[in-house]
Amino acid sequence: LLRYCPxxxxxxxxxxxxxxxxxxVFSQSFSPCGRYLAxxxxxxxxxxxxxxxxLSPDATVxxxxxxxxxxxxxxxxxxxxxxxxxxxxxGNGEISAWSWTELIKKVTVSLNTQQPGxxxxxxxxxxxxMIINPRDNSLVVGGxxxxxxxxxxxxxxxxxxxxxxxxxxxxxxxxxxxxDILSGSEDGAVRIWDSRMDQSVHCIEVYKYxxxxxxxxxxxxSCVTTDxxxxxxxxxxxxxxxxLRSLSPTSIFPLTGxxxxxxxxxxxxxxxGDGPFVSHCLLGGEVKxxxxxxxxxxxxxxxxxxxxxxxxxxxxGSSDHIEVFTNLxxxxxxxxx
Amino acid sequence: xxxxxDDEVIxxxxxxxGDGAGDDxxxxxxxxxxxxxxxxPGTPEEGFTQYQRMLGILAxxxxxxxxTLMVYDMNLREMENYEKIYTNIEQNITSAHxxxxxxxxxxxxxxxxxxxxxxxxxxxxxxxQHPDRHETLKQLEALDKELxxxxxxxxxxDAKLELRKKQFHVLxxxxxxxxxxxxxxxxxDNDDSQESPFxxxxxxxxxxxxxxxxxxxxxxxxxxxxxx
Numbered sequence: 001l002l003r004y005c006p007x008x009x010x011x012x013x014x015x016x017x018x019x020x021x022x023x024x025v026f027s028q029s030f031s032p033c034g035r036y037l038a039x040x041x042x043x044x045x046x047x048x049x050x051x052x053x054x055l056s057p058d059a060t061v062x063x064x065x066x067x068x069x070x071x072x073x074x075x076x077x078x079x080x081x082x083x084x085x086x087x088x089x090x091g092n093g094e095i096s097a098w099s100w101t102e103l104i105k106k107v108t109v110s111l112n113t114q115q116p117g118x119x120x121x122x123x124x125x126x127x128x129x130m131i132i133n134p135r136d137n138s139l140v141v142g143g144x145x146x147x148x149x150x151x152x153x154x155x156x157x158x159x160x161x162x163x164x165x166x167x168x169x170x171x172x173x174x175x176x177x178x179x180d181i182l183s184g185s186e187d188g189a190v191r192i193w194d195s196r197m198d199q200s201v202h203c204i205e206v207y208k209y210x211x212x213x214x215x216x217x218x219x220x221x222s223c224v225t226t227d228x229x230x231x232x233x234x235x236x237x238x239x240x241x242x243x244l245r246s247l248s249p250t251s252i253f254p255l256t257g258x259x260x261x262x263x264x265x266x267x268x269x270x271x272x273g274d275g276p277f278v279s280h281c282l283l284g285g286e287v288k289x290x291x292x293x294x295x296x297x298x299x300x301x302x303x304x305x306x307x308x309x310x311x312x313x314x315x316x317g318s319s320d321h322i323e324v325f326t327n328l329x330x331x332x333x334x335x336x337x
Numbered sequence: 338x339x340x341x342x343d344d345e346v347i348x349x350x351x352x353x354x355g356d357g358a359g360d361d362x363x364x365x366x367x368x369x370x371x372x373x374x375x376x377x378p379g380t381p382e383e384g385f386t387q388y389q390r391m392l393g394i395l396a397x398x399x400x401x402x403x404x405t406l407m408v409y410d411m412n413l414r415e416m417e418n419y420e421k422i423y424t425n426i427e428q429n430i431t432s433a434h435x436x437x438x439x440x441x442x443x444x445x446x447x448x449x450x451x452x453x454x455x456x457x458x459x460x461x462x463x464x465x466q467h468p469d470r471h472e473t474l475k476q477l478e479a480l481d482k483e484l485x486x487x488x489x490x491x492x493x494x495d496a497k498l499e500l501r502k503k504q505f506h507v508l509x510x511x512x513x514x515x516x517x518x519x520x521x522x523x524x525x526d527n528d529d530s531q532e533s534p535f536x537x538x539x540x541x542x543x544x545x546x547x548x549x550x551x552x553x554x555x556x557x558x559x560x561x562x563x564x565x
Binding site: 229230241246248249251267282283284285 | 448463
């Protein structure tokens with residue numbers, strides 16, 4: 001084929017190359033054993049990478065490629081999350097569950113598919129964020145219909161809906177000690193919900209605080225993460241650290257661009273967003289370091305806490321490469337789709 | 338041809354190297370010379386020199402044997418030394434591992450402490466922005482005092498106002514009564530006499546007072562006198 005139809009194969013190759021060029025990684029999740037990384041991209045594919053192969057001393061270029069790639073959804077896979085034995089993926093309106101053991105054996109049969117909201121709606125909203133609430137083994141889902149849905153993982157039915165936002169939800173987080181759910185939305189508000197009463201307890205409009213607001217970027221909140229007492233949120237407004245008991249902003253981080261994901265790690269804060277780097281910041285508000293990466297902007301950042309010998313940080317963004325950091329101070333290598 | 342040369346070669350090799358090499362050769366040569374010497378029919382001097390030569394060779398053998406024994410001892414001792422060093426290094430390695438684990442724990446603790454300190458600092462910054470509690474309490478007290486003083490003043494003013502009102506009321510009622518009596522008097526002797534100018538001035542004064550302080554007692558009759 002290669003010899004007899006050169007234009008055709010060139011076309012196919014260029015299509016593949018173009019596909020790779022326009023690929024964005026939106027979500028990542030580590031397996032419960034900590035040896036595999038699943039990454040979802042904008043073409044609806046999920047790729048499984050073997051960390052033990054990529055981190056071993058005799059790793060080759062081939063071990064930085066996925067061991068398995070399959071199409072999980074029609075639209076982009078915006079969010080991935082792992083429970084004890086399942087990988088949950090969500091894209092345009094449906095949540096699919098995959099068994100990790102089956103995936104490791106390269107069997108890609110979806111176990112269960114759910115759709116939040118009313119079944120008879122014509123427009124199925126996209127799902128932007130999911131997180132597991134370990135207290136009552138439920139899945140908190142936030143998406144395009146401005147509501148937060150709670151799915152009971154044991155029975156697979158939707159338990160409740162939290163309404164209150166006036167625009168779509170970008171991100172959700174769970175406050176472990178107090179059984180609270182936090183959601184950040186396009187309407188600029190971070191709402192704190194009590195998961196037992198299903199009511200909104202607080203509503204913080206971040207853009208109304210002068211110290212955080214950046215009207216040139218807008219008021220949307222694209223990342224929310226919490227450490228029970230403290231909360232990090234950012235997006236249009238600057239990334240800021242909030243003390244949740246007093247609901248007051250304590251530190252503002254002077255990062256240019258909008259941050260898409262942030263995480264607490266030991267005594268530091270890691271943030272990714274616009275710009276080809278991972279920012280390391282201190283709780284006091286200063287930016288300690290910015291570690292450069294290949295993609296021009298990063299969408300997702302994950303720390304592997306499930307395994308002690310593969311403790312890596314991975315970051316993915318607007319490229320087909322996923323950066324792997326074994327030591328937080330420099331980029332070790334990249335996995336690619 | 339090959340076989341003949343082979344035989345030749347073998348014979349030559351045996352002749353040259355038949356005794357082996359080094360010490361082995363010396364012992365073999367010694368043995369051969371000893372048997373030759375025992376069986377030799379030569380003169381006693383030759384025998385004596387041969388005997389001396391053999392003693393020399395024997396001494397050589399003994400010395401080389403002594404050397405090898407010493408080398409053997411030395412090797413044994415080196416081995417012991419190396420064993421000791423090996424165990425020492427092993428211990429060092431394990432203790433270094435332990436120290437590394439300890440240090441890692443320390444670092445975790447230190448990071449936690451640092452995180453707590455930073456959280457404390459962040460909260461302290463926010464708290465500093467709010468004014469001091471004592472100051473605010475003092476301000477509140479001062480305001481309370483001022484409030485009480487002002488309310489006292491207000492009460493006093495109110496009481497004064499009441500008093501003045503009552504006084505004027507008394508005055509006005511007396512004026513009214515006098516007016517009435519004067520009117521009655523006027524009516525009774527309206528046919529006989531004119532009012533005196535003095536009385537009209539008095540009426541004007543009273544009417545001015547009454548219009549200022551009690552408009553409700555205003556009678557149309559008074560207006561006539563004011564116009565006058």
